[in-house]
Amino acid sequence: MKPRIAIFDFGCCEGCQLQIVNLEEELLDLVALVDVVSWREAMTGHSDEYDIAIVEGSITREEEMERLKGIRQNAKILVALGACAHIGGVNCLKNFFEMDEVLEYVYGKDAKHFDTIPARPLSAVVPVDYAVPGCPIDRKEFLEVIKALLLGKKPPIPNYPVCVECKMKGNVCVFDKGMTCLGPVTRAGCGAICPTYGNKCEGCRGLVDDPNLDSQKEVLQEHGLTVEQMLNSFRMFDGYMEVAK
Amino acid sequence: MKDGKINVHYLTRVEGHGNIVVDLKGGAIEELRWEIPEAPRFFEAMVRGQSYADAPHITSRICGICSIGHTVASLQGIEAAIGVQPSEQTILLRKLILHAETVQSHTLHVFYLAVPDFLGVNSVIPLATTHREPLLQAIRLHGLANKWSDMIGGRTTHPINMVVNGWTRIPTPDELRTLRQQITDAIPDLKAWVEIVKTLEIPDFERETEYLALKRDDEYAFYNGAIASTDGGTTSVPEYREKIKEFVVPYSSAKHTKAARESFMVGALARFNNNYEKLSPLAQWAAEEMGLKPVCYNPFMNNVAQLVEVAHCLEDGVHIIDELLAMGLEEEVRSVKVSGGTGVGATEVPRGLLIHEYTVDEGGTITGANLIIPTNMNHNNIERDLKALVPTVVDRSKEEITLSLEMLVRAYDPCISCSTHLLTVEFV
Numbered sequence: 001m002k003p004r005i006a007i008f009d010f011g012c013c014e015g016c017q018l019q020i021v022n023l024e025e026e027l028l029d030l031v032a033l034v035d036v037v038s039w040r041e042a043m044t045g046h047s048d049e050y051d052i053a054i055v056e057g058s059i060t061r062e063e064e065m066e067r068l069k070g071i072r073q074n075a076k077i078l079v080a081l082g083a084c085a086h087i088g089g090v091n092c093l094k095n096f097f098e099m100d101e102v103l104e105y106v107y108g109k110d111a112k113h114f115d116t117i118p119a120r121p122l123s124a125v126v127p128v129d130y131a132v133p134g135c136p137i138d139r140k141e142f143l144e145v146i147k148a149l150l151l152g153k154k155p156p157i158p159n160y161p162v163c164v165e166c167k168m169k170g171n172v173c174v175f176d177k178g179m180t181c182l183g184p185v186t187r188a189g190c191g192a193i194c195p196t197y198g199n200k201c202e203g204c205r206g207l208v209d210d211p212n213l214d215s216q217k218e219v220l221q222e223h224g225l226t227v228e229q230m231l232n233s234f235r236m237f238d239g240y241m242e243v244a245k
Numbered sequence: 246m247k248d249g250k251i252n253v254h255y256l257t258r259v260e261g262h263g264n265i266v267v268d269l270k271g272g273a274i275e276e277l278r279w280e281i282p283e284a285p286r287f288f289e290a291m292v293r294g295q296s297y298a299d300a301p302h303i304t305s306r307i308c309g310i311c312s313i314g315h316t317v318a319s320l321q322g323i324e325a326a327i328g329v330q331p332s333e334q335t336i337l338l339r340k341l342i343l344h345a346e347t348v349q350s351h352t353l354h355v356f357y358l359a360v361p362d363f364l365g366v367n368s369v370i371p372l373a374t375t376h377r378e379p380l381l382q383a384i385r386l387h388g389l390a391n392k393w394s395d396m397i398g399g400r401t402t403h404p405i406n407m408v409v410n411g412w413t414r415i416p417t418p419d420e421l422r423t424l425r426q427q428i429t430d431a432i433p434d435l436k437a438w439v440e441i442v443k444t445l446e447i448p449d450f451e452r453e454t455e456y457l458a459l460k461r462d463d464e465y466a467f468y469n470g471a472i473a474s475t476d477g478g479t480t481s482v483p484e485y486r487e488k489i490k491e492f493v494v495p496y497s498s499a500k501h502t503k504a505a506r507e508s509f510m511v512g513a514l515a516r517f518n519n520n521y522e523k524l525s526p527l528a529q530w531a532a533e534e535m536g537l538k539p540v541c542y543n544p545f546m547n548n549v550a551q552l553v554e555v556a557h558c559l560e561d562g563v564h565i566i567d568e569l570l571a572m573g574l575e576e577e578v579r580s581v582k583v584s585g586g587t588g589v590g591a592t593e594v595p596r597g598l599l600i601h602e603y604t605v606d607e608g609g610t611i612t613g614a615n616l617i618i619p620t621n622m623n624h625n626n627i628e629r630d631l632k633a634l635v636p637t638v639v640d641r642s643k644e645e646i647t648l649s650l651e652m653l654v655r656a657y658d659p660c661i662s663c664s665t666h667l668l669t670v671e672f673v
Contacts, residue, residue, distance in 0.1 A: 011284040014260050015309020015402040021353065022401055024388040025381070028373050036370065042357065043368030044257040060284045090306040093291035102290040114285055136309065136402045197399035197406040198413030202302065236303060 003150060006038035006050035007081075008071055010057030010064050011091050011119065016082035016132075017041050017056055019139040026143065033150065052077045052149060058084040058091045058119045065125050072126040077149060080121065080128045081142075083135035087206040088240030090135065091119035095239055120240060130155050133187055135204035135237060141189055158188040159209050162201050166192035174200045175223045180233050184219055185211035204237045246643040247272040253647060256654055258358040258368070260310055261661025265631065265650050272639050279628040279654070281497040283661045289614040297323050297583065297609045298409055304601065304616065305403045308660055310353070312403045313346040313394065314594030315601070321469065322601035323409055325483075325588025327609070329581045334574060335411050340468045341565045342397040342404065343592070344558035347467065349390035349401070350595035351513065351551035354658040355442070356383035359548050362652050363445045379441055382434040386555070389431045393562070396420050411579040418570055425566045428559050432527070435556055442552055443535045448649065451542040452633040454626055455506045456515035457488070459593050465516070465523035465557060467593045473519045475540050476505050482591040485600055489617065501625040502617075508625040511597025512657065513550035514541060525564075528557035544630050545656045551595075583609040596620055596660050620659045627657055 007017060021027065021042065037047040053075035059065055072078055083089035094102055095118040103111035122128050130149070132142050145155040162183035166173075174181035174195050182203035183195060194201050220230055234241070246269065253265040262283045268276040288307055292300055301319040305312040317339055324331060357369040366372065372380045391401045396416055398404030406413040416424075459470030460479060471479040472488055480488040491502050503509065517524075517532070521539040524532065532538070532553045537546055585607040591600045597619030604613040631650055638649045 011286055013306050013309040013312070015306075015312060018309045018353075018402060021357065022387075022391050024384045024391070028384075031370050031373070039368075040255055040257050040262075041260060042258060043370065044361075045367050060286065064284065090291075090303060091286055093295070093303065094287050096294070097290060102287045105290040105293075106285065106287050116285060116287065135306065136400075193400060194405050199399075199405050199408070236299065 002033065002035045003052060004035045004037045004047075004050040005052045005054065006047070006071075006075070007036070007041070007054045008038070008056070009041070010055070010068070010085070011060040012057030012082070012084040012089070014041060014056065015136040016134075019137050019142060023139050023143065030143070030146065034146075048074050050075060052079065054079045054081050055085050055122055056081040058088050058121055059125055060091060060094075060116055060119045062115065062117060068122060068125050077129045078122070078126065079145065079149070080123070080131040082132065082137045083204045083206070083237050085122045085128075086131040086133050087238055088119055088121045088124075089204075089237050092239035093235060094119055096235070124240070131157070133157065133205035134190060138190055160188050161208050161211075162186045162188045162190065162192050162195075162205075164188055165190070166195045166201075169196050171195045175219060178223075180220075180225055180229055182230075182233055184216045185213065202236050203234055206238060207241070246641070246646055247639065249643065251643065251647050251650065253651060256651060258361070259655060259659050259661060260308070261659070263654065263659060263661050265647075265654065267631075267635065267646075267650070269635070269639065272636075274632060274635055277628070277632050277635065279497075279624060279631060281624065281661055289616055292603075292611050292614050295611050297327055297603070297605045297611060300603060300611060300614075301407060301409070302403070307616070307618070309402050310350050310660060311346060311594040311596065311599070313342055313398060313407075314592055314599055316404055316407050317343055317468070318590045318592045318594070318599045318601040319603075320407065320409060321590025321592060322588050322603045323590070323605065325590060326586050326603045326605045327409075327581065327588070328584045328586060329410050331410050332577055334415075334569070334572065334577065336468065337565055337569055337572075338397060338412060338415065339407070341562060341569070342394060342407070343467050343594075344562045344565070345390050345393035345397065347558045347595050348555050349387060349394065350658075351555050352383060352387040352390060354595075355548050355551050356380075356387065356438070358658070359652075359655055360445075362648065362655065379437070382437050386431055386434050386438070389427055392427065393424060396424055408579065410581050411577050413579075415574050415576065418574065421566050421570055421574075425563055428562050428566075432559060435527075435531075435552075435559060438552060439531045439534050439556070442549060447543070447549065448545045448652065449543070450545060450634055450637060450653075452544070452630055453542050454629070455504055455509040456518040456540070457504060457509050457511050457598060457622070458516040458519040459591060459598060460519055461523075465520050465525075465561070469592060472591070472598065474505065474509075475515075475518050482600075483589045485589060485591065485617075489600075489622065491617070491621075497624065502622045503625060508629050509622065510544065510626045510657075511619045511622045512547055513554050513595070513597075514544065514547040515597060516593060517541070517550040517553060524553065525557045525560035527560045528553050531556040544626075544653060547656045547658065551658070583607070587613075594619060596658055597622060618660070620657070620661060623657050623659065627654055627659070
């Protein structure tokens with residue numbers, strides 16, 4: 001029997017699922033190898049019988065925790081898809097405010113109709129087996145992860161910083177251009193795509209397992225930047241980490 | 246089915262979560278709701294305290310499908326707030342990448358999400374065996390749009406190099422010439438799909454409503470313009486609150502809107518109805534072939550209008566590239582002097598008019614935001630269309646009624662994951 005895959009989403013932009021669609025012809029090859037049993041964004045029909053659950057988005061409401069726990073129970077392997085599911089992502093910017101205030105700012109006197117909790121990654125609610133990092137995910141890396149899972153191997157996600165890939169690309173260092181960059185501590189695998197396109201690394205893939213924070217501080221000092229500025233940059237995707245401590 | 250309930254819990258093949266709830270008694274509608282249970286994400290609240298420069302990259306994450314459109318609207322809103330006027334080159338490149346997104350989103354919707362209903366299958370996946378050649382043509386068009394975004398914006402979703410007052414990387418002339426060739430090569434695939442879509446049985450249903458879209462004298466407006474209505478008149482973008490009123494309904498986390506009438510529609514059909522004369526020759530040919538004429542009051546024809554716009558974006562994309570090559574691209578100075586203020590940006594994204602408004606203080610920190618998303622504007626019109634559609638199909642089986650209601654909502658190409666990020670405006 002082909003491995004059964006189900007794709008779900010919580011609070012997110014669904015851009016990572018879109019990267020799966022963006023595999024174009026390769027998606028046809030992929031769906032020939034697996035049985036997609038649930039994917040609300042792209043197909044009608046649903047089954048709770050699946051081996052691999054691929055979950056996008058972060059948890060932002062009480063009721064979502066139960067839904068996620070149900071998915072965890074059904075799945076042999078749970079994969080967090082993209083920054084929101086993996087590290088909390090951009091949704092966690094909300095966590096720097098009081099939830100009541102956020103609700104009232106957006107819905108005014110009608111705030112009472114809605115509920116929200118501080119945003120969190122999947123791993124804050126259930127055990128997560130693997131993650132495809134990034135905002136959005138890199139579709140080639142997604143394919144590599146799925147391939148590894150189908151072969152019963154551990155997915156190959158790099159554990160060295162973006163700086164390594166950036167140097168290999170021969171890019172001018174972002175710090176030398178006068179910008180703050182999270183490349184020295186952020187997990188590689190994106191091919192340093194943002195610095196390559198002239199921008200800074202925004203840290204969407206989360207920290208490497210053992211980030212060299214002292215070295216990062218040195219780099220900051222060298223360029224006259226403060227830890228405060230650095231932490232603020234982290235908030236765009238890694239705010240959960242800061243809130244958690 | 247004259248009596249009973251229809252409950253489509255989580256409509257499939259749309260972006261985000263929506264439910265259709267209908268209760269019929271003796272062939273009459275006892276209750277009908279288009280519910281939006283999507284988790285709100287509160288972007289307006291979240292951007293407060295962030296730098297003006299980060300707003301486009303944060304709000305891009307509202308939507309994976311129209312991240313380029315959100316980036317453009319955000320850039321326009323921020324630039325208006327801090328008093329910056331970007332160069333002609335910057336604007337032309339923004340217009341070029343917006344076209345890439347429109348082609349990507351429209352092809353995704355028409356080919357992958359809507360067409361399966363017309364062919365009686367549950368997703369695009371079975372078409373790999375039953376309709377392989379048209380599917381490969383669809384994939385090529387969709388793939389072209391993604392290559393187009395990659396080349397101009399660094400990647401397909403959440404563009405990297407679009408920043409306030411310019412670009413951190415501009416394409417080389419060689420890249421633009423390659424893209425020009427790829428677009429030209431895709432036109433036969435588009436034409437083949439026009440031939441297919443004209444054979445599909447589009448439901449014959451009309452409900453007169455108001456259509457809002459940006460309008461310009463010199464081009465089919467996507468990047469900017471004034472807000473025009475098929476009921477007549479235009480409203481300047483900064484005065485959008487004069488035209489568009491938001492209100493909350495308790496069963497929906499997305500606010501509803503209305504303008505002159507009880508509801509209005511935005512999106513491809515609204516743009517087509519307001520701006521038909523400005524379409525490119527290929528697009529006008531496609532419209533004629535598929536029997537689409539302004540003003541069209543059939544919401545199912547939004548699928549057709551989307552394909553017409555794909556034709557326009559391909560042809561106009563080539564035109565913009567020619568203009569850029571003739572101008573000669575050059576690196577520009579992007580630094581800006583920030584003055585505090587409030588600014589409104591409005592652009593046409595695949596699903597319609599998108600508005601981003603920001604207030605920025607003297608130090609460049611965002612202090613307030615209001616974002617109005619097209620699907621949000623359409624919710625009210627969708628619900629009223631559903632109410633008008635039910636009596637025309639009530640003699641059919643429950644399954645047929647359900648499919649017909651689902652197809653109507655899908656025709657709007659709703660992007661519900663976007664549509665909840667709204668801010669308090671005056672309630673009416």
